[in-house]
Amino acid sequence: MNEIRYDNLGPTKILQLYDPRIPFHAFVVIDNTARGPALGGVRITPEVNLSEVARLARTMTYKSAAAGLHLGGGKSGIIAAADNPDIESIVRSFARMIARLDDYIPAPDMGSNETMMAWIKDEIGRVAGLPEELGGLPLDKLGATGFGLAACAEIACRHIDLPLAGARVAIQGFGNVGSAAARFLVERGAILVALSDRQGTAFAAGGLNLNAALEAHRRNENMVAAAGGELLPQEAIFGIDCDILVPAATADVIRADNQAQVRARMILEGANIPATIEAEQLLAARGVLVVPDFIANAGGLIMAAAEYYGKTEDEAFEEIRDNLHHNTAEILDLSRKKQVLPRRAAEEIALRRVLDAMRTPPPPHPARLIEQARDRLLG
Numbered sequence: 001m002n003e004i005r006y007d008n009l010g011p012t013k014i015l016q017l018y019d020p021r022i023p024f025h026a027f028v029v030i031d032n033t034a035r036g037p038a039l040g041g042v043r044i045t046p047e048v049n050l051s052e053v054a055r056l057a058r059t060m061t062y063k064s065a066a067a068g069l070h071l072g073g074g075k076s077g078i079i080a081a082a083d084n085p086d087i088e089s090i091v092r093s094f095a096r097m098i099a100r101l102d103d104y105i106p107a108p109d110m111g112s113n114e115t116m117m118a119w120i121k122d123e124i125g126r127v128a129g130l131p132e133e134l135g136g137l138p139l140d141k142l143g144a145t146g147f148g149l150a151a152c153a154e155i156a157c158r159h160i161d162l163p164l165a166g167a168r169v170a171i172q173g174f175g176n177v178g179s180a181a182a183r184f185l186v187e188r189g190a191i192l193v194a195l196s197d198r199q200g201t202a203f204a205a206g207g208l209n210l211n212a213a214l215e216a217h218r219r220n221e222n223m224v225a226a227a228g229g230e231l232l233p234q235e236a237i238f239g240i241d242c243d244i245l246v247p248a249a250t251a252d253v254i255r256a257d258n259q260a261q262v263r264a265r266m267i268l269e270g271a272n273i274p275a276t277i278e279a280e281q282l283l284a285a286r287g288v289l290v291v292p293d294f295i296a297n298a299g300g301l302i303m304a305a306a307e308y309y310g311k312t313e314d315e316a317f318e319e320i321r322d323n324l325h326h327n328t329a330e331i332l333d334l335s336r337k338k339q340v341l342p343r344r345a346a347e348e349i350a351l352r353r354v355l356d357a358m359r360t361p362p363p364p365h366p367a368r369l370i371e372q373a374r375d376r377l378l379g
């Protein structure tokens with residue numbers, strides 16, 4: 001599937017890359033840079049395709065604008081398995097091929113990590129999401145996105161009169177985002193009743209063994225088995241009797257054909273585009289509150305931007321909390337007032353900011369400034 005939809009925002013640049021020496025294919029999509037350079041993750045999976053990267057790049061445009069960051073939206077995808085033995089050569093080659101694309105700042109995403117960002121820095125210098133030793137704020141290790149999801153839950157729960165303390169949570173995908181979301185939600189009194197990953201779903205109505213699952217995640221072992229409880233099929237996660245469902249794995253997992261299984265009162269979109277628009281509409285029609293990805297999971301982006309602009313870890317966490325509290329309240333209030341999906345309310349706010357920036361002419365190119373100065377000097 002390589003369809004691209006163009007509209008009044010973009011995408012403004014699409015780059016298809018192929019290195020015949022290794023070989024591998026990759027894509028970069030810069031959706032919009034009116035508010036600043038496009039910071040966006042490098043997705044490394046065997047299945048990644050151009051249309052997915054383009055949709056993710058748009059999500060980044062909205063996410064940056066909604067978070068009030070002076071950044072645009074972009075994303076890249078490398079078609080490879082993250083455990084490919086040539087992954088370092090692939091990532092380094094990818095970096096060299098995007099060296100001149102200086103309106104794109106790569107960052108970690110599914111399949112890529114801080115070590116890979118260090119390779120990119122080594123090649124081209126321009127990157128976010130570096131390891132601590134290189135002055136980075138390791139957003140996955142710190143759990144930036146999971147922390148943001150918990151901050152978002154604090155506000156969204158009030159919106160539907162659901163006390164977060166005691167709320168039953170089910171999480172799909174126990175990776176960087178899912179495991180951190182579990183940790184920060186449980187810290188706020190929620191009960192982790194189910195988690196799923198590639199090995200299946202673990203379920204216990206009274207609560208799973210979170211510490212054992214986190215330890216298994218750290219050791220790269222089977223988190224589902226470690227969590228204890230009843231072992232169910234992978235897809236059972238969507239039908240779990242719970243209050244909050246956090247999809248934190250891949251795109252399009254909640255669709256029109258399976259949304260009816262969802263029993264949660266609220267979905268916090270940890271993953272990017274985990275539900276189709278049709279599914280979000282059907283869920284809203286039966287009273288399920290869906291907090292859209294580019295609001296709920298902005299924590300990682302906010303921390304990556306904080307790192308890029310030289311801020312500290314404490315400043316980054318404070319920004320994430322304040323941002324998520326403010327934005328969640330703003331979009332849920334607007335959605336209620338206008339009787340539209342939270343996603344539509346969030347898009348309206350983000351779109352307005354991007355369109356305002358597009359109406360402002362960009363500063364002249366430095367070469368043009370030099371020409372203008374010379375013209376003035378020469379009369």
Ligand SMILES: NC(=O)c1ccc[n+]([C@@H]2O[C@H](COP(=O)([O-])OP(=O)(O)OC[C@H]3O[C@@H](n4cnc5c(N)ncnc54)[C@H](O)[C@@H]3O)[C@@H](O)[C@H]2O)c1
Pocket residue numbers: 108109110111139140144145172173174175176177178196197198234248249250251270271272297298300301
């Ligand atoms: N890392 C971040 O800070 C960040 C920020 C915003 C959004 N996201 C999005 O969140 C999602 C997860 O990112 P991550 O960094 O946690 O990735 P990750 O690779 O660390 O974790 C994803 C987990 O999901 C599991 N998984 C994949 N398919 C699954 C399925 N069908 N059912 C159950 N489990 C499945 C994987 O085995 C893995 O453990 C992605 O969509 C990513 O774009 C990540």
